Amino acid sequence: MHRIFYVPRFRHGLFFVGLAGCLTAFYSNTISLEKAFLRINEEVMQHSRAYETLSNASQQVGHRLTGSPNGTRAETYAFDLLSSYGFKEIRYEPFEVEAWTRDTVTLSVVPDRSDNFREISVVSLAHSPVDAHVKGEIVDVGNGLEGDFAALKDKLKGKVALVNIGLAAPTKGARNLHRSEKTALAIQYGAIGVIMVNLVPGNVLLTGTASVTGKLIPIPSVCITHESGQALRAWMQEEASPLHALIDMSNTSRKIRARNVIATLKGSKYPDEKIIVGGHLDSWDLATGAIDNGIGSFAIMDIARTFKALKLKPKRTIEFVLFMGEEQGLLGSRAMVENLKKSGKLDNVRYMLNLDMTNDPTGLNAFGRSDMVAFLNSVGETIKRTEPAFANNMQNQAGLHSDHQPFMLEGVPVVGMNGHLAREVLDCYHANCDRMNLVNADQLKNTVRYSTMLLYALADADDIPTRRQNDTQTRDYLVAQGLRTPLQIANEWRWKE
Known part of the structure; x- marks a missing residue:
């Protein structure tokens, strides 16, 4: 990683x-x-x-x-x-982990008071909940840095945060945050879900953990492609009504024992x-x-x-x-x-x-x-x-x-x-x-x-x-x-x- x-x-x-x-x-x-x-x-x-x-x-x-x-x-x-x-x-060094495995996930987007649903290709980010079914208005938080979240602090509670995984048009000297840290900020500001936008072109879906602790997070965090992110943001600009995201997912999580492998000279x-x-x-x-x-x-x-x-x-x-x-x-x-x-x-x-x-x-x-x-x-x-x-x-x-x-x-x-x-x-x-x-x-x-x-x-x-x-x-x-x-x-x- x-x-x-x-x-x-x-x-x-x-x-x-x-x-x-x-x-x-x-x-x-x-x-x-x-x-x-x-x-x-x-x-x-x-x-x-x-x-x-x-x-x-x-x-x-x-x-x-x-x-x-x-x-x-x-x-x-x-x-x-x-x-x-x-x-x-040589030895194994066993340790106990909460092993997370993805199962199913769907993301639908629909304008407020409409049945014009659009399905978007999506992948779950690790340590999302075992079971989640949320619907909320999408709020675009841009690069998802601290200042971006703080600027929208009164608009995020009960909403779904749309966030770039990387930095689009990065500011000189700005340090990007890890996807887990951006998810942590979304949780801190009361969001009920996170949609991460991969900035790599070519319809690439990215995975990884959205948890800073390695434990399950309370809200679903998912990733969509660069192209899907562009289309979603264009739709948000064109649509008079707010867009809502529906995230349905199921995953599995259980305690298992894994092992570091150590050879000594x-x-x-x-x-x-x-x-x-x-x-x-x-x-x-x-x-x-x-x-x-x-x-x-x-x-x-x-x-x-x-x-x-x-x-x-x-x-x-x-x-x-x-x-x-x-x-x-x-x-x-x-x-x-x-x-x-x-x-x-x-x-x-x-x-x-x-x-x-x-x-x-x-x-x-x-x-x-x-x-x-x-x-x-x-x-x-x-x-x-x-x-x-x-x-x-x-x-x-x-x-x-x-x-x-x-x-x-x-x-x-x-x-x-x-x-x-x-x-x-x-x-x-x-x-x-x-x-x-x-x-x-x-x-x-x-x-x-x-x-x-x-x-x-x-x-x-x-x-x-x-x-x-x-x-x-x-x-x-x-x-x-x-x-x-x-x-x-x-x-x-x-x-x-």
């Missing part, structure tokens, strides 16, 4: 001088790191199996919806694949310190989820294969984690963080690297940790010396809505890879066109080799400049990163004013 944010480009020119000397400050042997990177590069370029295994799983497993038989098969597939790479220390010098590399294995059920997040999760398994193939033994322990339940509310990563907190081992996690729709990286993202910029830039320059095609475009901006979030909210340092996907690929996000034909084998291989190098650098460093923040530092960090408001909307802001 990759979330697209406005992320400013931020090149740290000060750190491009004397990079070799800077790197020496972090590593006792710069040459050995470069040698390791060369070995990694050669191994991945010649023997990567990420594309092959993702293609195989897409055929054998299909979609990987948490709580479904396919989801269980995906968990087993990942466990067996990691075992075949020589990992002995013990550290040689600091075995109690962990670097976690994770990505969600689960996907939505409209397609096979090859991009979201096949390219991330199968890259992680190939990174693990690379470490084993080269017999790499970094100083710190690495845990390769395939999360389930991400699409339904970051459930697997939340469960892992809670388990680490209960066991008193969260401080042992020195860094978290999350790969979610990460593709063909061109640089690293320090995620707002300024004390790590020099370190990461030095690692990036070493990658660039190994492979000049790697641009080492540094960023330093945090975001939300993927499996790094539960770690970040507990002060654990997070690092990201800055990648890119073609527009036609992004248009299939959470849609029925997210299939294997979208995956670029060479770009996937780039994800594996550059991420493996970064992971090795973090795990084998003599020292990592930053540590887990305390609660006050975490609050200040989130405020500085501009994440306070979206976290408040999601009811995840735990600090009192």
Whole structure:
């Protein structure tokens, strides 16, 4: 579930001088790191199996919806694949989830006091009610940002909100809200239903969760295509009477047990310190989820294969984690963080690297940790010396809505890879066109080799400049990163004013 944010480009020119000397400050042997990177590069370029295994799983497993038989098969597939790479220390980490599955849904639109009904193609957004039958006047809330809802606060109660999933004609600097946050605002202002408009042309229906908590929401939330949205808005302009929406839906929801899959590579010098590399294995059920997040999760398994193939033994322990339940509310990563907190081992996690729709990286993202910029830039320059095609475009901006979030909210340092996907690929996000034909084998291989190098650098460093923040530092960090408001909307802001 990759979330697209406005992320400013931020090149740290000060750190491009004397990079070799800077790197020496972090590593006792710069040459050995470069040698390791060369070995990694050669191994991945010649023997990567990420594309092959993702293609195989897409055929054998299909979609990987948490709580479904396919989801269980995906968990087993990942466990067996990691075992075949020589990992002995592999475990399932079970957790209980409220598994939501779509059933039927219809959307009809009719002018007030008329029988001129029009049926509109629609798909339910996850965690909508098990049973819902609502009728209400449609109120167009545009992009559905806080200001858009606030401007209509006296007109939404008892109505159905019409909202763009993305930003149509976005304002410079405006940060879009997640569909779950827009639904939360609609509920806050008294709406009885939400119609989300996908802005991707081509009659693409998009799914995903409309719940900020991963629990059932009290009102139905649905998605219609870009073309349907245009036609509906044109009708609203032409029609003298208000248009009413009739949403009828049924879904199923039940508690099930899902499983994260975790393979461990013990550290040689600091075995109690962990670097976690994770990505969600689960996907939505409209397609096979090859991009979201096949390219991330199968890259992680190939990174693990690379470490084993080269017999790499970094100083710190690495845990390769395939999360389930991400699409339904970051459930697997939340469960892992809670388990680490209960066991008193969260401080042992020195860094978290999350790969979610990460593709063909061109640089690293320090995620707002300024004390790590020099370190990461030095690692990036070493990658660039190994492979000049790697641009080492540094960023330093945090975001939300993927499996790094539960770690970040507990002060654990997070690092990201800055990648890119073609527009036609992004248009299939959470849609029925997210299939294997979208995956670029060479770009996937780039994800594996550059991420493996970064992971090795973090795990084998003599020292990592930053540590887990305390609660006050975490609050200040989130405020500085501009994440306070979206976290408040999601009811995840735990600090009192």
